[in-house]
Amino acid sequence: MRIATWNIEWFDALFDAENRLVVDDRPSARYKTTRAQQIEAIAKVLVALDADAVLVIEAPDQSRRRDSVAALEHFAQSFDLRIKRAVIGFANDTQQEIALMFDPFVIEARHDPRGDETGKKGSDVPPRFDSVFRIDLDIDATEDLVRFSKPPLELEVTTMSGRRLRIIGAHLKSKAPHGARNRDEIMRDSITNRRKQLAQAIWLRARIEEELRCGESLIVLGDLNDGPGLDEYEGLFGRSSVEIVMGPGEGPLALFDPHARRALQQRLGANPTTARFYIDSEKRFMQALLDYILISADLMALGPSWRIWHPFDDPQCWKDPELRDALLTASDHFPVTLDIEV
Numbered sequence: 001m002r003i004a005t006w007n008i009e010w011f012d013a014l015f016d017a018e019n020r021l022v023v024d025d026r027p028s029a030r031y032k033t034t035r036a037q038q039i040e041a042i043a044k045v046l047v048a049l050d051a052d053a054v055l056v057i058e059a060p061d062q063s064r065r066r067d068s069v070a071a072l073e074h075f076a077q078s079f080d081l082r083i084k085r086a087v088i089g090f091a092n093d094t095q096q097e098i099a100l101m102f103d104p105f106v107i108e109a110r111h112d113p114r115g116d117e118t119g120k121k122g123s124d125v126p127p128r129f130d131s132v133f134r135i136d137l138d139i140d141a142t143e144d145l146v147r148f149s150k151p152p153l154e155l156e157v158t159t160m161s162g163r164r165l166r167i168i169g170a171h172l173k174s175k176a177p178h179g180a181r182n183r184d185e186i187m188r189d190s191i192t193n194r195r196k197q198l199a200q201a202i203w204l205r206a207r208i209e210e211e212l213r214c215g216e217s218l219i220v221l222g223d224l225n226d227g228p229g230l231d232e233y234e235g236l237f238g239r240s241s242v243e244i245v246m247g248p249g250e251g252p253l254a255l256f257d258p259h260a261r262r263a264l265q266q267r268l269g270a271n272p273t274t275a276r277f278y279i280d281s282e283k284r285f286m287q288a289l290l291d292y293i294l295i296s297a298d299l300m301a302l303g304p305s306w307r308i309w310h311p312f313d314d315p316q317c318w319k320d321p322e323l324r325d326a327l328l329t330a331s332d333h334f335p336v337t338l339d340i341e342v
Helices: 035-049 068-078 183-213 233-237 241-246 258-265 315-319 321-330
Strands: 002-007 053-059 085-088 097-102 107-111 133-135 144-146 153-159 164-171 218-223 275-279 284-288 291-296 305-308 336-339
Touching (some): 053 218, 068 097, 097 153, 241 258, 241 291, 258 291, 315 321
Parallel strands (some): 002 053
Antiparallel strands (some): 002 336, 053 097, 085 097, 218 291, 275 284, 305 336
16 A cells, blocks of 8 residues: 655645635645646656655645635546545635545545544643644743644554554644744744644644554644754754654554654755755755654554655666656645555
């Protein structure tokens, strides 16, 4: 079985109000790319992945006027993809949903959230992901109210063999310091937003431990928007979001991803990357490790294999010019896949 995670940059901008693809030469939300070019590139990559399930980060909008599942299933039908069914969890107001596209002949998947629902006052016991978590972020004896801007997607998945899996798809996000007028305001807002992101990681980790203590086979995947050594604020807080989500290095409560483990063990030198962004002020590209597929110890025993579909770093992608160009055109993130016998 092959499972993938892929952040598809502003996928929503490629659909109209009826959840249909808009294939034309007008600009997409991706820089210097038309909608037709991005749509074709996304389809080429998904065909090449040939995954049984793909977690889509930045999936089309779900609202009173839009239907994310309808849009994704229309996309699959348009290109005869076998991942022709889709499921989402709690909708958000960012126009960037978290969704799973899957082959219904290989797996069954349903939204299965856990935890109690809360009101605005929240709970200090990690609640359902669309609720409010009370946590003291800075040890000032005052609890902060934390919400997910993009609530993680919790799924119960059953494979053809009857194997039951718990899957959590996540897109942790630390807001940029918009509106900050000087360096001090930028730093203050950045620290505040990073604290909120770490609180979300703590909340997610609490749910992970609940699942693992119950003996679940668990996969946590998505864009954690953070990684070892990514920015200067990690030193201030001691750990990255990824380290929090992974938990202890070994044992039944640990999660494993070889790319994250390598980056943690080797802060300097060459490390895997899953995203490529253009820094206009520096006139160059920056690469980062942001996307992960983390699995529980019992799944590690099944001989899993990971792959980052990086157009420059993966030899097979590099040798295929059509796929290489499609990866660069489709998104600023590259897919990560996990092959595992379940």
